[in-house]
Amino acid sequence: MAWSVLIKNGTVVDGSGAPGVAADVALEGDRIAAVGPALTGQAARTIDAKGLMVAPGFIDIHSHSDLVYQTCPSAESKVRQGVTTEVVGMCGFSPGPIGQGREDEVRDWIGGIGSKPRVSWHSFGEYLDSVRGLGVSVNVVQFVGHGALRWAAMGSDNRPATPDEQKKMEGLLAEALDAGAWGYSTGLVYAPSVYGSTEELIALAKSMAKRGGQYFSHVRGEAATLEKAYEEAIRIGEEGGVPLQIAHVKASGRENWGKMERALRMISDARARGVDVTGDVYPYPAGSTKMDNLLPSWMHDGGTAKLLERLADPASRRRAVADCLISGERWRTGSGSYGWDEVMVATCSREELAGKSLAELARLTGREPAEAMMDLVLSEGAGVSMVGFSQSEENVAIASADPHTMIGSDSLSLHAGPGPHPGKPHPRSYGTFPRVLGVYCREKQLFSFEQAVHKMTGMPAAKLHLKDRGIVKTGHAADLALFDPKTVRDEATFPDPHRHPVGIPYVIVNGQVVVDGPRYHAVPAGRVLTR
Numbered sequence: 001m002a003w004s005v006l007i008k009n010g011t012v013v014d015g016s017g018a019p020g021v022a023a024d025v026a027l028e029g030d031r032i033a034a035v036g037p038a039l040t041g042q043a044a045r046t047i048d049a050k051g052l053m054v055a056p057g058f059i060d061i062h063s064h065s066d067l068v069y070q071t072c073p074s075a076e077s078k079v080r081q082g083v084t085t086e087v088v089g090m091c092g093f094s095p096g097p098i099g100q101g102r103e104d105e106v107r108d109w110i111g112g113i114g115s116k117p118r119v120s121w122h123s124f125g126e127y128l129d130s131v132r133g134l135g136v137s138v139n140v141v142q143f144v145g146h147g148a149l150r151w152a153a154m155g156s157d158n159r160p161a162t163p164d165e166q167k168k169m170e171g172l173l174a175e176a177l178d179a180g181a182w183g184y185s186t187g188l189v190y191a192p193s194v195y196g197s198t199e200e201l202i203a204l205a206k207s208m209a210k211r212g213g214q215y216f217s218h219v220r221g222e223a224a225t226l227e228k229a230y231e232e233a234i235r236i237g238e239e240g241g242v243p244l245q246i247a248h249v250k251a252s253g254r255e256n257w258g259k260m261e262r263a264l265r266m267i268s269d270a271r272a273r274g275v276d277v278t279g280d281v282y283p284y285p286a287g288s289t290k291m292d293n294l295l296p297s298w299m300h301d302g303g304t305a306k307l308l309e310r311l312a313d314p315a316s317r318r319r320a321v322a323d324c325l326i327s328g329e330r331w332r333t334g335s336g337s338y339g340w341d342e343v344m345v346a347t348c349s350r351e352e353l354a355g356k357s358l359a360e361l362a363r364l365t366g367r368e369p370a371e372a373m374m375d376l377v378l379s380e381g382a383g384v385s386m387v388g389f390s391q392s393e394e395n396v397a398i399a400s401a402d403p404h405t406m407i408g409s410d411s412l413s414l415h416a417g418p419g420p421h422p423g424k425p426h427p428r429s430y431g432t433f434p435r436v437l438g439v440y441c442r443e444k445q446l447f448s449f450e451q452a453v454h455k456m457t458g459m460p461a462a463k464l465h466l467k468d469r470g471i472v473k474t475g476h477a478a479d480l481a482l483f484d485p486k487t488v489r490d491e492a493t494f495p496d497p498h499r500h501p502v503g504i505p506y507v508i509v510n511g512q513v514v515v516d517g518p519r520y521h522a523v524p525a526g527r528v529l530t531r
Helices: 103-111 124-132 146-154 163-179 198-209 226-240 254-272 304-311 314-324 358-365 369-379 393-401 428-443 449-456 458-464
Strands: 002-012 021-028 031-036 042-048 053-056 058-060 083-088 139-142 183-187 214-218 244-246 277-281 286-290 330-333 336-339 343-347 385-389 405-407 480-483 506-509 512-516
Touching: 002 031, 002 480, 053 058, 053 449, 058 428, 058 458, 083 480, 083 506, 103 146, 103 304, 124 139, 124 163, 146 163, 146 183, 146 198, 163 183, 163 198, 183 198, 198 226, 214 226, 226 244, 226 254, 226 277, 254 277, 254 393, 277 393, 304 314, 304 369, 314 330, 314 369, 330 369, 343 358, 358 369, 393 405, 393 428, 405 428, 405 449, 405 458, 428 449, 449 458
Parallel strands: 002 042, 002 053, 058 083, 083 139, 183 214, 214 244, 244 277, 277 405
Antiparallel strands: 002 021, 021 031, 053 480, 286 385, 330 336, 343 385, 480 506, 506 512
8 A cells, every 4th residue: 555644653632532552544636545544555745743742733713824825825834733623703893894995994903913814805706716825724614793794784883783784694694605605794892893792693593503603702701790791702603603702701800700611511510401501711811802892882983094083182082091990900891891001002003012011111201101102002003912910820721621512712813933022922823732732731730631632623523524624544634743742832921922732743735744843844835625
């Protein structure tokens, strides 16, 4: 027998959660051709996996890399973690569809999270065709954002959708599903998704239920309103008749840390009555988003241009401070309250500010912290990203170990070419999956390597009904991650985030060896996957 790649002497952790077994894996083209002990035959390439675990390629169930594929088709910071498939279009954000004449508005809307894409499409199908032409190195599972649907159907105004606008959103969603979308996502603390009512979201869910669409939700508050937000999300999934994924399960703000176990019980109770609800977690006590999301939702009404007008208006600033400032020391948001030393500038045009907290920014500028924050967002045209420390390490561990959660990075893939890197983005872009393996498995022993791999592979594949990925099995797609259980770990930190992990020497995407020891082959190995 002749194989394209033969992986010898490894321990196969197949993604099902079953114990690892000593076995070889043979690939032929983009498929797994055989799995078993002591495989023989000629191979164009043989990899000695002695001491390594051979796992399915990791599936990042919650990613925002669709916002940067134009500038980073190699997806290097993700693939070096073992990721072979990214689920994108999350939190209500997606690059398509785009209404005629709204191209610049949408570019500004998503620009604070990723780069501003060069828009050459309007329909969702045209957008997916553009991704296919980029030659990405990772597989792509694309959702359509509820925010994008609202922008295309009715703009960014804070008001209910009219019956005609509701029908238009449902039509755009149907077009996206026909083109290859897997469902729709919400970001119910972000404009304009925040302006959608529960009834609007249920109607959208019902419209795609028979088509197999899924509902992925950044819920309407992860802090004081956490339980109500989970109730709403579960209601949408249950009444809409669609599978539900709750994004980045967390309890934000120290005053809400005690709510985590109750939130997880709500998921298990809903599952017990037949609701297909699961969640995802990133293994860090800090999140990241656009800094303008610290501002109340009324400031975003009408889009970025209106936001900047309000930031330039002293009366609007006073109103924002009255709404959000707590005793002069903490800032209240839908994602929890932050102390001024708990919010860090991640990326902006002023490189010298990257890594500085809002407390430090206030001292540098001689302004009150709230004013310094609003000054920065205004001067950067809302193109500032931040890292916010709002969670407890204990809760992150509890949520990660829950049997109904899987792993999602909630991050962008970043280019790791020569030269200095911009800013200090969240280290999860480089370290999420090796951190789970190194810290949560090996060091904290919260779960076994087999369970961790299941949370990263078989479990998300089952959620998405990816029938030929997520399991090391003959006939399945040749997506594999080989890691050393003794040495795998994340190297990226908050002060120094642009560092690749160690202990993942080989990553194979659709049969092509992309991570090859110290070498990275930025080949167009990935595919846009459709339902």
